[in-house]
Amino acid sequence: MTNEKRFLVTLQPSDLQFEQVSALSLLQSALLAGIRMPNSCRNGTCRTCLCKLSTGEIAYQIEWPGLTREEKAEGWLLPCVAEARSDLQLEVPGALRLREK
């Protein structure tokens, strides 16, 4: 049994929710929960997954995600290389439920 902390991520406007799974990206955690978010490269370069953080804190799994300092300051993030550090609200209009949990 682990005592890892899990954070709840809510996507808008769909209201879909999933838990951040330790050591996975937000994108991988969503897929594990049966939720598809737009993506392509999954390594932080193509920006297909670019979305906006409404509330909460994240951390990046790589040193140089493909975002400018200004974009980061405005709340844009790349969920394929980011993890939640608190409960989050993200604006992901393209999110879809792939299957029921």
Ligand code: FES
């Ligand atoms: S899927 Fe390419 S930057 Fe996230």
